[in-house]
Amino acid sequence: MGQRITAVLETSYWVLAWRADVAANCLDLFEMIPPRAVEKEIHEKDPLVPAGEFPYATLFRHLRDKMTDPPDPEPKPLNMYGPGEAAAIALAQKLGVALLINEAKAMKYASNIGLPTITVPTTIVVLYRNGVISNKAAWRKLELLKGNTAPVIIGDAAAALTALGA
Amino acid sequence: MLTKSIRLTDDEANELEEVVRLSGEVEASILKRAALRGLREDRLERAVLLYLRGSGTSEAARFARVPRARFIDLLVDKGISVLEGPSSLPEELDHVARLTNDRGLADVAAALGGTPGPIPPSASRVELAPAARESGRRRQGPPRKKR
Numbered sequence: 001m002g003q004r005i006t007a008v009l010e011t012s013y014w015v016l017a018w019r020a021d022v023a024a025n026c027l028d029l030f031e032m033i034p035p036r037a038v039e040k041e042i043h044e045k046d047p048l049v050p051a052g053e054f055p056y057a058t059l060f061r062h063l064r065d066k067m068t069d070p071p072d073p074e075p076k077p078l079n080m081y082g083p084g085e086a087a088a089i090a091l092a093q094k095l096g097v098a099l100l101i102n103e104a105k106a107m108k109y110a111s112n113i114g115l116p117t118i119t120v121p122t123t124i125v126v127l128y129r130n131g132v133i134s135n136k137a138a139w140r141k142l143e144l145l146k147g148n149t150a151p152v153i154i155g156d157a158a159a160a161l162t163a164l165g166a
Numbered sequence: 167m168l169t170k171s172i173r174l175t176d177d178e179a180n181e182l183e184e185v186v187r188l189s190g191e192v193e194a195s196i197l198k199r200a201a202l203r204g205l206r207e208d209r210l211e212r213a214v215l216l217y218l219r220g221s222g223t224s225e226a227a228r229f230a231r232v233p234r235a236r237f238i239d240l241l242v243d244k245g246i247s248v249l250e251g252p253s254s255l256p257e258e259l260d261h262v263a264r265l266t267n268d269r270g271l272a273d274v275a276a277a278l279g280g281t282p283g284p285i286p287p288s289a290s291r292v293e294l295a296p297a298a299r300e301s302g303r304r305r306q307g308p309p310r311k312k313r
């Protein structure tokens with residue numbers, strides 16, 4: 001395992017990484033920095049069930065101490081998008097590091113201002129490349145993303161896995 | 167507190183009566199809970215439509231009055247695409263390759279169409295592209311219908 005990549009975590013990435021069953025594996029690849037607004041979004045409870053905790057929030061709570069705290073104070077969030085996206089883009093820009101994000105709209109903006117972005121399908125390919133997950137696991141996790149990711153992206157991820165020998 | 171009244175058909179009233187009888191709860195409590203659940207479902211459906219028409223998850227989640235992370239999770243449950251094309255996967259792989267100095271990954275990124283980074287390419291990468299794409303397509307089966 002090589003050196004980890006420092007990257008700011010955005011809410012959409014965490015939820016989709018959890019859905020694809022790679023959220024915990026990501027810590028092998030990334031030194032994750034969750035902005036406070038992202039942490040708040042992940043932990044936010046349903047007003048109708050205030051006592052309950054969503055499973056993606058439970059996993060985050062258990063792994064939070066393996067992540068890196070954002071600077072205090074954090075940079076001013078953008079004046080666009082929701083609190084999580086606005087804080088994550090501003091922080092990644094300030095630190096000059098990659099942004100872990102999985103929602104097309106804010107991701108496009110981040111790319112346009114020159115921020116390197118990394119999505120969950122790419123993460124699956126890199127996890128396989130680095131030997132963190134087996135080829136069988138890589139295909140299974142990619143399969144979990146099929147229903148919520150554009151076919152062209154799934155196709156590219158499948159092509160990359162194949163090219164890498166999966 | 168406001169009081170709202172609704173009109174029910176005989177069948178609807180019979181159904182309500184049955185629920186009251188089986189649950190042992192007060193009729194007003196059952197009606198209130200049903201109305202709130204219905205409102206929530208309605209807001210959620212409209213929020214999904216907002217999202218499909220181009221709003222971000224933050225805006226749609228606010229409309230639905232659910233946490234944004236939960237809203238994204240619900241979109242996944244409903245089989246709605248959260249990550250739309252075009253694909254930036256080759257560029258992302260290229261970026262990771264440069265950060266980790268991984269030539270093999272850079273070759274795959276370039277073969278898929280990513281911008282060649284500062285890592286010198288292997289001679290085989292041009293031949294890699296069509297085979298990788300075709301193989302990936304075969305593995306994934308026919309493309310899904312656009313929602």
